Amino acid sequence: MFWPILTVLLVLGGIVLQAWWFGRLREVRAESxxxxxxxxxxxxxxxxxxxxxxxxxFDSMAEGLLLLDENRRVRIANxxxxxxxEITTDIRSRTLLEAxxxxxxxxxxxxxxxxxxxxxxxxxLSHPNELLLQVNGSAIFDAAGRRRGTVLxxxxxxxxxxxxxxxQEFVANVSHELRTPLSLIKGYVETLLEGAKDNPEISxxxxxxxxxxxxxxxxxxxxxxxxxxxxxxRVKLNQQPLQLRVLTDxxxxxxxSPAEAKNITxxxxxxxxxxxxxxxxxxxxxxxxxxxxxxxxxNGGKVxxxxxxxxxEQVEISISDDGPGIPRxxxxxxxxxxxxxxxxxxxxxxxxxxxxxxxxxxxQGHGGRVWAKSELGNGATFFFxxxxxxxxxxxxxxxxxxx
Numbered sequence: 001m002f003w004p005i006l007t008v009l010l011v012l013g014g015i016v017l018q019a020w021w022f023g024r025l026r027e028v029r030a031e032s033x034x035x036x037x038x039x040x041x042x043x044x045x046x047x048x049x050x051x052x053x054x055x056x057x058f059d060s061m062a063e064g065l066l067l068l069d070e071n072r073r074v075r076i077a078n079x080x081x082x083x084x085x086e087i088t089t090d091i092r093s094r095t096l097l098e099a100x101x102x103x104x105x106x107x108x109x110x111x112x113x114x115x116x117x118x119x120x121x122x123x124x125l126s127h128p129n130e131l132l133l134q135v136n137g138s139a140i141f142d143a144a145g146r147r148r149g150t151v152l153x154x155x156x157x158x159x160x161x162x163x164x165x166x167x168q169e170f171v172a173n174v175s176h177e178l179r180t181p182l183s184l185i186k187g188y189v190e191t192l193l194e195g196a197k198d199n200p201e202i203s204x205x206x207x208x209x210x211x212x213x214x215x216x217x218x219x220x221x222x223x224x225x226x227x228x229x230x231x232x233x234r235v236k237l238n239q240q241p242l243q244l245r246v247l248t249d250x251x252x253x254x255x256x257s258p259a260e261a262k263n264i265t266x267x268x269x270x271x272x273x274x275x276x277x278x279x280x281x282x283x284x285x286x287x288x289x290x291x292x293x294x295x296x297x298x299n300g301g302k303v304x305x306x307x308x309x310x311x312x313e314q315v316e317i318s319i320s321d322d323g324p325g326i327p328r329x330x331x332x333x334x335x336x337x338x339x340x341x342x343x344x345x346x347x348x349x350x351x352x353x354x355x356x357x358x359x360x361x362x363x364q365g366h367g368g369r370v371w372a373k374s375e376l377g378n379g380a381t382f383f384f385x386x387x388x389x390x391x392x393x394x395x396x397x398x399x400x401x402x403x
Contacts, residue, residue: 274389
C-alpha cells in the first residue's frame with residue numbers, strides 16, 4: 001500500500017508544482033509585459049517630448065522652415081513659414097504644390113533634383129503679398145545615397161530691401177537738397193570774385209541771394225538733426241499741462257504777416273482746453289502745419305484752426321486750408337521724409353520735404369497720431385491728437401468720427 005500512496009502523492013505534488021510554476025510564469029510574463037509597456041510608454045513619452053521640443057525650436061525660428069519627404073509631401077512647416085505665406089490650415093502630408101500653389105518654389109525643388117544644395121537664391125513673389133525671399137535648400141540622402149527628403153529655409157528680405165531703398169532715397173534727397181543752394185552760393189561767389197563785387201547794386205543783390213541760400217542750408221541741417229534726434233529716441237519731451245488757446249493764438253500771431261501777404265484770413269475755433277505737451281515741440285508742430293496751410297492755400301482764402309475732445313482722453317486738433325488739395329494716392333505718403341506732392345511747387349515755396357515727417361514724429365512721441373484728409377480742388381485738413389491735460393467741461397464738442 002505504501003508505494004501506490006507515495007506515487008499518488010508524488011503525482012499530486014507534481015501537479016501542484018506545475019500549477020505553481022505556470023502561475024509564476026504567468027506572473028513573470030505579466031510583469032514583463034508591464035515593464036515592456038512602461039518602457040514603451042516612456043519611450044513614447046520621450047519621443048513626444050523630443051518632438052514637442054523640436055517643434056518649439058522650429059517655431060521659435062525667425063526664418064520659415066519647410067521639411068519635405070521623398071514624395072515632396074510636407075512633414076514639418078514651422079510657424080514663421082505659415083505666417084510668411086499666410087497659411088491658416090495644417091498642410092502636413094500635402095504636396096508642396098497643393099500647399100502653396102507657387103511654381104517659383106517648385107522650381108527650386110526641381111533644381112535640388114540635380115544639385116544637392118541651393119544657397120542664397122532670391123525669390124520674388126507677388127502673392128499673397130509682395131515678398132522678396134532668400135531661399136536656402138538642401139536635399140537629404142540616406143547612407144545608401146537614396147533621396148529621403150528636402151529641407152528649405154526662407155529668409156524674408158522684404159523689410160531689409162525696403163530699408164535699403166529708403167536709405168538710398170534719403171541720401172539722394174539730402175544730396176540734392178544740399179547741392180542746389182551750395183551750387184548757387186558757389187556760383188554767385190565766383191561771379192563776385194571775378195569783378196561783380198565792384199558794382200554795389202549787383203554785389204548787394206548777389207549777397208542777398210547767397211544769404212538766402214545759406215539760410216536754406218541752415219534750416220535743412222536743423223531739420224535733418226531734428227529728424228535724427230526724434231527717430232533715435234534721444235529727444236526727451238517735457239510734457240506738462242498747457243493752455244491750448246494761448247499757444248494757438250501765439251502761433252497765429254507769428255504767421256500774421258505771411259498770411260496777410262496772400263490775403264489769407266485766419267479762423268480760430270479752438271476752445272479753452274488744457275493739453276499735456278512739450279511747449280516747444282507742440283509749437284513746432286503747429287508752426288509747420290500753419291506754414292504749410294498758408295503756402296498751399298489760395299490767395300484770398302482762409303486757414304481754419306479747430307480743436308475738440310476725442311476718445312481716450314485725447315484732444316483732436318485740425319488745420320484746414322482751401323488750396324488745391326492732395327491726391328488720394330499721396331495722402332498715405334504725405335508724412336514721409338522728403339515726400340512732396342508737387343516737387344516743383346514745393347521747391348518754389350521753399351519747402352524741403354521734412355516738415356510733415358517732423359510733425360509725425362513729435363506727435364507720436366506724445367502718444368498721439370496724425371493724419372490728413374483732402375479732396376482735389378477742396379483744400380486739405382491735417383489732424384493730430386495729443387493727451388488731455390485734465391478733465392474738462394463736458395459741454396465742449398466731442399469728436400464722434402476722427403477719421
